[in-house]
Amino acid sequence: MAPIISIRNLTKTYNNGFQALKGIDLDVERGEILALLGPNGAGKTTMISIICGIANPSGGEVLVGGHDVVKDFRATRSMIGLVPQELTTDQFETVWNTVSFSRGLYGKKANPAHIEKVLRDLSLWDKKDNMLRQLSGGMKRRVLIAKALSHEPEILFLDEPTAGVDVTLRKDMWHVVENLRAAGVTIILTTHYIEEAEEIADRVGVINGGELLLVENKASLMAKLGRKQLILELVEPLRELPEAFAGNGLTLAADGNRLVYDFDAENDQNSVAGLLTRLGEHNIHFKDLSTQQSSLEDIFVALVGGAK
Ligand SMILES: Nc1ncnc2c1ncn2[C@@H]1O[C@H](COP(=O)(O)OP(=O)(O)O)[C@@H](O)[C@H]1O
Numbered sequence: 001m002a003p004i005i006s007i008r009n010l011t012k013t014y015n016n017g018f019q020a021l022k023g024i025d026l027d028v029e030r031g032e033i034l035a036l037l038g039p040n041g042a043g044k045t046t047m048i049s050i051i052c053g054i055a056n057p058s059g060g061e062v063l064v065g066g067h068d069v070v071k072d073f074r075a076t077r078s079m080i081g082l083v084p085q086e087l088t089t090d091q092f093e094t095v096w097n098t099v100s101f102s103r104g105l106y107g108k109k110a111n112p113a114h115i116e117k118v119l120r121d122l123s124l125w126d127k128k129d130n131m132l133r134q135l136s137g138g139m140k141r142r143v144l145i146a147k148a149l150s151h152e153p154e155i156l157f158l159d160e161p162t163a164g165v166d167v168t169l170r171k172d173m174w175h176v177v178e179n180l181r182a183a184g185v186t187i188i189l190t191t192h193y194i195e196e197a198e199e200i201a202d203r204v205g206v207i208n209g210g211e212l213l214l215v216e217n218k219a220s221l222m223a224k225l226g227r228k229q230l231i232l233e234l235v236e237p238l239r240e241l242p243e244a245f246a247g248n249g250l251t252l253a254a255d256g257n258r259l260v261y262d263f264d265a266e267n268d269q270n271s272v273a274g275l276l277t278r279l280g281e282h283n284i285h286f287k288d289l290s291t292q293q294s295s296l297e298d299i300f301v302a303l304v305g306g307a308k
């Protein structure tokens with residue numbers, strides 16, 4: 001099936017000459033959850049703004065549902081729900097009116113039953129007659145999500161949805177996301193919380209300095225770039241690592257009680273057995289062993305050089 005979003009050689013240079021996007025190519029499949037991971041200033045919001053038709057590209061092409069986002073703005077924008085990074089709401093309007101009005105902006109017929117469902121899903125129903133200025137920051141964020149869902153979009157963008165959000169809202173939000181995914185909605189979220197991407201995304205894109213460094217299925221990304229560590233708790237502490245083991249990814253922890261072996265999860269499977277045999281030959285015995293896989297966080301830091 002044709003991708004729902006297709007981005008070719010997208011560039012963006014702001015008026016002050018700053019190049020925020022340097023040739024992005026990306027296809028988003030219908031129904032997937034894609035997490036765009038990147039440090040502040042990477043270009044995430046710029047990219048989303050262009051896809052949503054809020055900002056103009058400097059070069060390249062973006063198609064949404066086969067339509068060009070510049071030439072066919074109305075068609076593409078109505079397919080998209082956007083939960084912006086910044087809280088922007090009309091303070092003197094009620095929750096119900098704000099969300100219902102938002103639906104109307106996309107030329108959709110009124111559908112009170114849908115608005116009610118959205119408000120209930122986001123635990124906003126008992127606040128429907130409140131003015132927005134009476135709501136807490138977390139509640140306002142819920143309203144932004146409700147607005148984004150008011151016109152039943154096929155694609156939902158969540159731009160750093162959980163920055164500064166409490167645990168309850170975060171849980172509610174992921175529950176809503178799960179339901180939307182089940183209904184076939186395509187979801188693109190930006191975050192610099194790696195655990196979040198790790199938890200809910202099907203694919204992860206890493207963006208830094210206006211470039212998309214990679215986009216990959218989460219599992220294969222972890223397998224490809226992931227390192228594994230074997231940790232051996234020693235029976236007797238060692239004062240130093242024997243010469244024979246120097247420089248092979250093996251390190252002795254400071255207290256001398258454990259050895260840590262870093263290895264490539266894909267290619268070095270056999271080296272673990274070899275290491276254990278050699279340790280035995282040197283009379284180094286262990287009482288316990290465990291392995292751990294490097295997290296998406298480790299991978300991310302390695303890719304963007306710790307620029308978070
Ligand atoms: N209107 C603007 N004019 C000039 N530079 C901008 C403008 N908006 C964003 N930028 C710059 O573009 C870069 C990318 O910003 P942004 O897309 O907001 O990144 P992110 O969302 O990944 O944090 C940043 O360096 C930012 O300062």
Ligand SMILES: [Mg+2]
Nearest residue numbers: 044045046085
């Ligand atoms: Mg941003």
